[in-house]
Amino acid sequence: MSGADGADIVIAAEGLTRRFGDFTAVDAVSFAVPRAAIFGFLGPNGSGKSTVIRMLCGVLRPSAGRGTVLGHDVASEAEAIKRSIGYMSQKFSLYGDLSVEENMDFYGRIYGLSRARVRERKEALYALCGIRPFVNRLAAKLSGGWKQRLALACALIHEPDVLFLDEPTAGIDPVARRDLWDLLFELSGRGVTLFVTTHYMDEAERCSHVGYIHMSRLIVAGRPADLKRLDAVTPAGTRRVEISTPAPADALARLRGVAHVRDVTLFGDVLHALVDADLSDTDLVAATGQPANRVDLRPIAPTLEDVFVTLSRNELARSGA
Amino acid sequence: MNGFWAILLKEFAHIRREPTTLFFAFLVPVLQLTIFGYAIDTTIEDITTVVYNLDGRRDSRDLVAAFASTRRFKVVAYVFNEADFNHALAAGRAKVGVKIPPDYTERLLDGEQAVVQVLIDGSDSQVATTALNSAALLGLNESRRRGMAFAEARQAAVARDPAGRVALPIEIRPRLLYNPNLESAHFFVPGLIGIIMQLVTLFLTSFAIVRERELGTLEQLFVTPVGRTGLMLGKLVPYAVIGFLETLIVLMVMVFVFSVPINGSLVLLLGLSLLFLLTALGLGLFISTLARTQLQAIQFAFMIMLPSILLSGFIFPREAMPLPMYLLGFFIPVTYFLEILRGIILRSAGLADLLPSVVGLVVCCAVVLTLSVSRFRKRQE
Structure with a gap:
C-alpha cells in the first residue's frame, strides 16, 4: 500500500467505528500513517483515543469500518499484528515485584525469542534506554521516568515495526519527557513507525503527522505544516x-x-x-x-492549538446547526 | 500454548518474591489440620453428672458405680437436697442428674419396679443423645443382669448359652469395620485434608488473573501473541506443583500426628489427589475470569467454599440431607474427593470400588477447565 506522497502506509483506518451499546466511542475514523512517521494522536479525555489504539492493536473488534496494521486486518488477523507491534500503555503495567531484567526476560519469552536473541536484545535496549545501572532493581522501585523507559524497553524487546504509545509522558518530569522524545526520534530514525497519543500541544508540534479526535470523530489529520495552511483554519478574508x-x-x-x-x-x-x-x-x-x-x-x-481549536468550533457549530 | 513457559517462570518468580504465598500454601494447611483435627473430636466421654441418692444403700451405690464405669459419665458432685440438685443442672455444673428414690432397694427386693430419674441437659444435642442412649443402655443391662440371676435361681430360663448358663434368646453381635475404635480423627482428618486442599488452591488461583487485571498487566499481555491456553496453564501448573507438595505434607501430618494409617494404595491416592487439585485450581481460575477485582474474587471463593464444607458430606452425612441438598452435592468436586479419600485411607478401596466418584471428579475437572479457558477472552468485548 502506498500513500499520496509515495511512502508505505503502515497503519490505515477506513471508517473505523466502535459502538458500546448506544454509545458511539469512535465514529467513522479514517487516516493513514506512513512508515517511520511519528503520528501524534490528540484529543480530550473520553474522545475515543484509547479505543482507536485498542482496535488497532487487535484487542477490541471494530463495530464497522476497517483497520490495517502492516497490511494485516485488525479484525481477522489480530494475532499476526500482535507479533509485530509494541504497546506501551498510559498506566505502568509491568510486574513491580520482578526486576528490570526479569521483566525484559519475561517479554522476550512471551514473544518466543531464543535465549541468545533475548540476551542480544537486552544489551541493545539497555544501551538505547540507558537502564543498564538498574537491571537488578525491582521495577516497582524505579522512579516514574525510569519506569517509562523500562516499559519502552519491554515493548521493543522483539524489535517491532510499529510502536503504539498511549500517553507515554503523562505525569513524568520535563527532563524525562524530553529524554523519552529523543528516544522516540531515534526509533523513528531507525524506521519504526510510532503512534503516540498525548495531551501536550508541544509534543504534537514535534510529530511528523498529527490527528485530532473530538467527541468520537476525527476532526483533522495530516502533517502539522499542511494543517496550519488549511483554509478552514484561517478562512479567506x-x-x-x-x-x-x-x-x-x-x-x-x-x-x-x-x-x-x-x-x-x-x-x-x-x-x-x-x-x-x-x-x-x-x-x-x-x-x-x-x-x-x-x-x-x-x-x-497559526499554531497547532489554533488549528484544533478553530476546527473543533467549526465542527461544533456544524453539528449544532 | 504460546507463552506457557514465560508465564510459568514468571509465576514462580512472583512466588519467590512473595514468601507469604508459600506460608499460606504450606504452613497454614498444616496448622489448620492440626488445630481442627484435635478440635473436631466427636467421641463424647466424661459427661459431667450430679448424683442425688435418696436411698444410699449398697444397691443404689452399685448403680452409681455402674454409671461411672461406662466412662460416658463422670460424677462431679453428690447432693443431698432437691434444691442443690436442680441448681447443679441449671448452673451447668453438671449436664446429667441421676436421682435415686429412697425406696430403691426395697422395691428391688420386693420384686417391684424401681424408677430412677435421669435428667439430661438437652442444649447440646450430641452430648444429650449420647447421655440418653448410654443411660437407657445402662438401665437395660442392669435389668438384664437381675433378670438372669432371678431366672438362674428359679431354674427356669428362656435360653441358655453353650456353657449352660442362662442367656438372652437372641444375641446380636455387631462388629465395627475399618475404624473399630470409632475414633473421630479417622473420619474427620481425611475429610479435612480434602477441604483444606480445596481452600488453599482456590484462594491461590482465584487471584491469579484478577491481580493482573487490576495491575493493568493483563491489558499488556493482551497485545502480545500469548495464547489463552498457554496463559491459563502457565498460571495453573505452578500452583498445582505447590498444591501437590502440600498434599504430601498434610498426608504425613495425618499419618504421623493423628496416627491415621493409609490402608489403601498410596499411588492411587496421590494420582486422584492430583486430579482433584487440577479441578480445584481450575475452579480458582474460573473465579478469576468472572471477578473484576480481588475483592470480588474473595467473595466468589467464599461462595464456593461454604457449600464445599456443608454439602459435601464433610460434616453432615449426605444421606440425611433433603433431596435437593443431596443432589446439589453432586455439583461440588470435593464431594467426590471426600469419598475417594475416605475410601482409600480407611477402607483400602481400589480404583474399581471408587469408580463412580472418580468418574464424577473427571467430569467436574473437564467442565471446570473448559469453562475457564472458554470464559477467558484475549479481546475486550
Whole structure:
C-alpha cells in the first residue's frame, strides 16, 4: 500500500467505528500513517483515543469500518499484528515485584525469542534506554521516568515495526519527557513507525503527522505544516495577528466584544487573534483600549492549538446547526 | 500454548518474591489440620453428672458405680437436697442428674419396679443423645443382669448359652469395620485434608488473573501473541506443583500426628489427589475470569467454599440431607474427593470400588477447565 506522497502506509483506518451499546466511542475514523512517521494522536479525555489504539492493536473488534496494521486486518488477523507491534500503555503495567531484567526476560519469552536473541536484545535496549545501572532493581522501585523507559524497553524487546504509545509522558518530569522524545526520534530514525497519543500541544508540534479526535470523530489529520495552511483554519478574508501589550488581560476582555475579532486568546504575555482582513491595524490597536504607542502588532501563522481549536468550533457549530 | 513457559517462570518468580504465598500454601494447611483435627473430636466421654441418692444403700451405690464405669459419665458432685440438685443442672455444673428414690432397694427386693430419674441437659444435642442412649443402655443391662440371676435361681430360663448358663434368646453381635475404635480423627482428618486442599488452591488461583487485571498487566499481555491456553496453564501448573507438595505434607501430618494409617494404595491416592487439585485450581481460575477485582474474587471463593464444607458430606452425612441438598452435592468436586479419600485411607478401596466418584471428579475437572479457558477472552468485548 502506498500513500499520496509515495511512502508505505503502515497503519490505515477506513471508517473505523466502535459502538458500546448506544454509545458511539469512535465514529467513522479514517487516516493513514506512513512508515517511520511519528503520528501524534490528540484529543480530550473520553474522545475515543484509547479505543482507536485498542482496535488497532487487535484487542477490541471494530463495530464497522476497517483497520490495517502492516497490511494485516485488525479484525481477522489480530494475532499476526500482535507479533509485530509494541504497546506501551498510559498506566505502568509491568510486574513491580520482578526486576528490570526479569521483566525484559519475561517479554522476550512471551514473544518466543531464543535465549541468545533475548540476551542480544537486552544489551541493545539497555544501551538505547540507558537502564543498564538498574537491571537488578525491582521495577516497582524505579522512579516514574525510569519506569517509562523500562516499559519502552519491554515493548521493543522483539524489535517491532510499529510502536503504539498511549500517553507515554503523562505525569513524568520535563527532563524525562524530553529524554523519552529523543528516544522516540531515534526509533523513528531507525524506521519504526510510532503512534503516540498525548495531551501536550508541544509534543504534537514535534510529530511528523498529527490527528485530532473530538467527541468520537476525527476532526483533522495530516502533517502539522499542511494543517496550519488549511483554509478552514484561517478562512479567506481573515488574518492572524500577535498583539503585544503591557496589559494583555485587559486588552483580551475588550477585544472579545469587538465584532471583527473572530477569536482571541492569551498566549503567555501576548494575545493571538483571528481578525477580519478589513479590520485595519489602526482600528485593531484602538480596539484594545491601550495607548497606541504601547501596542505592537505582528502577523503570525497559526499554531497547532489554533488549528484544533478553530476546527473543533467549526465542527461544533456544524453539528449544532 | 504460546507463552506457557514465560508465564510459568514468571509465576514462580512472583512466588519467590512473595514468601507469604508459600506460608499460606504450606504452613497454614498444616496448622489448620492440626488445630481442627484435635478440635473436631466427636467421641463424647466424661459427661459431667450430679448424683442425688435418696436411698444410699449398697444397691443404689452399685448403680452409681455402674454409671461411672461406662466412662460416658463422670460424677462431679453428690447432693443431698432437691434444691442443690436442680441448681447443679441449671448452673451447668453438671449436664446429667441421676436421682435415686429412697425406696430403691426395697422395691428391688420386693420384686417391684424401681424408677430412677435421669435428667439430661438437652442444649447440646450430641452430648444429650449420647447421655440418653448410654443411660437407657445402662438401665437395660442392669435389668438384664437381675433378670438372669432371678431366672438362674428359679431354674427356669428362656435360653441358655453353650456353657449352660442362662442367656438372652437372641444375641446380636455387631462388629465395627475399618475404624473399630470409632475414633473421630479417622473420619474427620481425611475429610479435612480434602477441604483444606480445596481452600488453599482456590484462594491461590482465584487471584491469579484478577491481580493482573487490576495491575493493568493483563491489558499488556493482551497485545502480545500469548495464547489463552498457554496463559491459563502457565498460571495453573505452578500452583498445582505447590498444591501437590502440600498434599504430601498434610498426608504425613495425618499419618504421623493423628496416627491415621493409609490402608489403601498410596499411588492411587496421590494420582486422584492430583486430579482433584487440577479441578480445584481450575475452579480458582474460573473465579478469576468472572471477578473484576480481588475483592470480588474473595467473595466468589467464599461462595464456593461454604457449600464445599456443608454439602459435601464433610460434616453432615449426605444421606440425611433433603433431596435437593443431596443432589446439589453432586455439583461440588470435593464431594467426590471426600469419598475417594475416605475410601482409600480407611477402607483400602481400589480404583474399581471408587469408580463412580472418580468418574464424577473427571467430569467436574473437564467442565471446570473448559469453562475457564472458554470464559477467558484475549479481546475486550
